[in-house]
Amino acid sequence: MLKQFSAFVWRRQQRRWLYGLLSVVTALSLWLGTPQPSQAISWIELLLRGVQIYQISNLSPRQEVQLGKQINQQLIESGRVELVSDRQINEYINQIGQRLAQYSDRPELPYTFQVVKDDSINAFATMGGFVYIHTGLIKAADNEAELASVVAHEIAHISRRHSVEQLRQRALAEGVLSAAGLEQSRAVQIGVELAYSRPNSRQDELEADQSGLEMLRQAGYAPSATIAFLEKLQRQGGSPPAFLSTHPATSDRIRALEREIDPAMANQGEGLNNQAYQAKIRSLL
Structure with missing residues (x-):
């Protein structure tokens, strides 16, 4: 009797499991058979291929840092950037960067500051905390506060x-962002392209100016350096520096910053000693 009861229970559990499986398969079939917006490839196929996918709209800090590391690796391995090996300069730039980063909106990110051997006046950043400063920009700054503002x-x-x-x-513009997300290899490729093309909108630039100015003040640097550096680069003859050529209306940025700085407090803070700065970057001069 006990054996018959056990067999009955087992058959009943099997039927429940089978019905559940059939329901899942039916639901998946209906979903996959329905056209999805921007779905270049189904998530089930990507899963079967073992491809790592990023949900860009919900990218976690850990994923952002992971993606940033891969973009950084590609930039270096491809020869797009050549890093300076000078230990003193690298430590100096990292010291400035870490001092500022603790006052950013996301101080928990593991920021990495790297010096690029390039005489053009440029600086750029990519996701995950990676910042690149060209030697040309370091030499163009008159003092530490000006460099810190960038x-x-x-x-x-x-x-x-x-x-x-x-x-x-x-990714949306190129039609490679599917309902599943963005494939890792393509995300890295786009990230490398964006690092140098710097397609920041006017709103992004003004927002970065305001946030950067607040960071500069909280880190104890003189806020006047932000405007001084932009004005100096704007006055340069010939082709505009790369740092400005990819940014919108420098004059508008300067006016917006001037509205945020109290003239009486503009020079209060550190980093305005030109001679001390020249001594710090002597190996580049």
Whole structure:
């Protein structure tokens, strides 16, 4: 009797499991058979291929850092950037960057500051905390506060997730963002392209200016350096520096910053000693 009862229970459990499986398969078949917006490839196929997918709209900080590391690796391995090996310069730039980053909107990110061997006046950043400063920009600055104002601006792009939004917009424009998300290899490729093209919108730039200025002040640097550096670059003859050529209306940015700085407090803070700065970057001169 007990054996018959056990067999009955087992058959009943089997039927329940089978009905449940059939329901799942039916639901999947209906979903996969329905056209999905921007679905270049189904998530089930990507799963079967073992491809890592990023949900860009819900990218976690850990995923952002992971993606940033891969973009950084590609930039270096492809020869797009050549990093400076000078230990003193690297430590100096990292010291400035870490001092500023603790006052950013996302101080918990593991920020990485790297010096690029390039005489063009440029700086850029990519997601996950990676900031790149060209040697040409370091030499163009008169003092530490001016350099710090640029570093703060780039940190602000990261802390406001501008690179992540650019990645999403580019993937949508290219039609490679599916309902499942964005394939890892393509995400890295787009990230590398964006790192140098810097397609920041006017709103992004103004936002990074405001956030960067606040960072600069909280870190104890003189806020006047932000405007001083922009004005100096704007006055340069010939082709505009790369740092400005990819940014909108420098004069508008300067006016917006001037509204945020009290003239009486503009020079209060550190980093305005030109001679001390020249001594710090002597190996580049």
